Amino acid sequence: MHHSKHARMLLMDPLVAPVPLAIPRLLEVSHVAHRLSASQEFVRRLIREKRLAAIRLGTRYRVDPHDLEAYIDGCRTAQGKHP
Numbered sequence: 320m321h322h323s324k325h326a327r328m329l330l331m332d333p334l335v336a337p338v339p340l341a342i343p344r345l346l347e348v349s350h351v352a353h354r355l356s357a358s359q360e361f362v363r364r365l366i367r368e369k370r371l372a373a374i375r376l377g378t379r380y381r382v383d384p385h386d387l388e389a390y391i392d393g394c395r396t397a398q399g400k401h402p
Contacts, residue, residue: 345374345381354387365390 351371352359363380365371372386 343384345383346387348380348382351382351387355391 346354348359348362348366351362355362362371362382366373366380366382371382371390373380373382
């Protein structure tokens, strides 16, 4: 990939916030349910109760993978290192 001189300068500037190169793919409720080993209705309830952040697209919900990881981290019963 070729970057312009200006883009390279911005990437090297510590005062400029990095711009994500790729937007994470939003997860469907079924994928979140599979990841949590739970039902789709359980995931929808988490979303309705505002315990899991989601994006509403029409009548369907999508979950940002970062929000799913934050939810999982918040459910930990003990702090510690995990692989």
